[in-house]
Amino acid sequence: MEHILERFLTYARMDTESDPESDTTPSTAKQWDLANYLAEELERIGMQDVTIDENAYIMATLPATTDKEVPVIGFISHFDTSPDFTGAGVNPRVIRNYDGKDIVLNEEKNIVLSPSYFEEMRQYKGQTLVVTDGTTLLGADDKAGITEIVSAMEYLLQHPEIEHGKVRVGFTPDEEIGRGAHKFDVKAFGAEWAYTMDGSTIGELEYENFNAAGVKISVKGKSVHPGYAKGKMVNASRILNELISCLPEYETPEFTSGREGFYHLTSINGDIEHASAQMIIRDHDSTLFKKRKKLLRRITAELNHKYNNAIELEIKDQYYNMREKIEPVYHIVETAKEAMESLGITPIIKPIRGGTDGSQLSYMGLPCPNIFAGGHNFHGKYEYVPLESMQKAVEVIVKICELTAKKA
Numbered sequence: 137m138e139h140i141l142e143r144f145l146t147y148a149r150m151d152t153e154s155d156p157e158s159d160t161t162p163s164t165a166k167q168w169d170l171a172n173y174l175a176e177e178l179e180r181i182g183m184q185d186v187t188i189d190e191n192a193y194i195m196a197t198l199p200a201t202t203d204k205e206v207p208v209i210g211f212i213s214h215f216d217t218s219p220d221f222t223g224a225g226v227n228p229r230v231i232r233n234y235d236g237k238d239i240v241l242n243e244e245k246n247i248v249l250s251p252s253y254f255e256e257m258r259q260y261k262g263q264t265l266v267v268t269d270g271t272t273l274l275g276a277d278d279k280a281g282i283t284e285i286v287s288a289m290e291y292l293l294q295h296p297e298i299e300h301g302k303v304r305v306g307f308t309p310d311e312e313i314g315r316g317a318h319k320f321d322v323k324a325f326g327a328e329w330a331y332t333m334d335g336s337t338i339g340e341l342e343y344e345n346f347n348a349a350g351v352k353i354s355v356k357g358k359s360v361h362p363g364y365a366k367g368k369m370v371n372a373s374r375i376l377n378e379l380i381s382c383l384p385e386y387e388t389p390e391f392t393s394g395r396e397g398f399y400h401l402t403s404i405n406g407d408i409e410h411a412s413a414q415m416i417i418r419d420h421d422s423t424l425f426k427k428r429k430k431l432l433r434r435i436t437a438e439l440n441h442k443y444n445n446a447i448e449l450e451i452k453d454q455y456y457n458m459r460e461k462i463e464p465v466y467h468i469v470e471t472a473k474e475a476m477e478s479l480g481i482t483p484i485i486k487p488i489r490g491g492t493d494g495s496q497l498s499y500m501g502l503p504c505p506n507i508f509a510g511g512h513n514f515h516g517k518y519e520y521v522p523l524e525s526m527q528k529a530v531e532v533i534v535k536i537c538e539l540t541a542k543k544a
């Protein structure tokens with residue numbers, strides 16, 4: 137296990153924060169440091185066909201140990217970290233034999249990781265936790281996933297007696313800014329299906345995510361001296377406000393959970409002459425997703441009738457629920473479930489209230505459920521990962537390879 141820990145700490149210390157403002161791939165040059173390191177490491181542990189392309193996408197092959205016809209499967213994770221919180225100068229700390237109490241992350245700044253707030257910490261009593269020093273994120277999302285995949289491949293290379301088919305691994309940049317899958321060469325990857333190792337709590341297994349659209353609303357007004365405005369002024373801010381208040385009041389992120397969708401106002405700006413807003417629409421159900429877009433269009437049309445076409449509305453689909461692509465090959469979820477159960481892990485299957493690279497990849501022809509990587513409290517200073525969960529994830533990967541060969 138120490139080996140896994142050392143590997144994770146090495147990755148975590150390398151700054152790989154991505155940047156949504158950048159047009160390049162990877163979005164930040166520093167992601168190359170870890171990318172190059174990983175490509176070398178894959179070579180060093182004995183992986184074959186290690187490639188790193190001009191966009192820093194890494195692929196490698198674990199050759200089959202059997203002559204049986206086994207489907208080629210893959211494991212994928214991302215090496216960038218979220219721009220939501222700084223990833224520069226990550227100084228991970230290792231808490232051995234966690235006592236189930238508060239962990240002071242930073243004494244000076246009084247930053248405490250507490251099970252009275254993060255209740256799930258209690259289940260890790262006695263385990264080894266990797267935490268931050270309170271000034272950065274940890275980057276377990278998704279360096280834990282990378283650690284697990286590399287460690288599982290290393291284990292399989294050292295145990296050729298375990299029968300498995302050809303396995304492909306893929307590491308991507310820029311997942312956190314929604315672009316991890318964009319330049320992923322599904323054909324070159326050449327797997328029938330894959331798993332992203334990018335979930336949170338041990339046991340998580342996900343194959344349902346939101347359907348997603350982004351919305352831009354822009355309103356043009358007419359500014360006139362308020363004393364002489366009767367019949368002349370068009371107040372863009374007021375019109376925008378009217379539009380937003382026409383949307384269902386309780387269908388927002390703060391009032392919904394599970395499979396309930398929402399409209400989420402993410403920004404608003406305005407004066408009399410011009411007002412604009414951005415919004416996202418989310419729903420697991422594709423019919424309801426369409427209905428939501430339709431409702432917004434209808435409200436806009438009605439207000440445009442009332443206000444002489446002052447409103448411009450742009451709705452762009454962002455990603456879709458992978459469930460549609462996974463259900464026809466549901467056995468790939470079953471295999472992951474079986475792998476977990478055989479290792480004494482209770483599978484937690486629930487819909488993701490967000491998207492993953494796997495959802496995009498599924499629509500690109502590579503069905504791709506998501507498996508736990510073990511970390512918690514992603515994208516912030518309270519992020520932590522239990523070493524035991526990483527170890528279990530390694531075992532799950534190994535088991536999936538084994539089961540896939542057994543079932544072939």
Ligand SMILES: [Zn+2]
Pocket residue numbers: 214277278311334
């Ligand atoms: Zn992630």
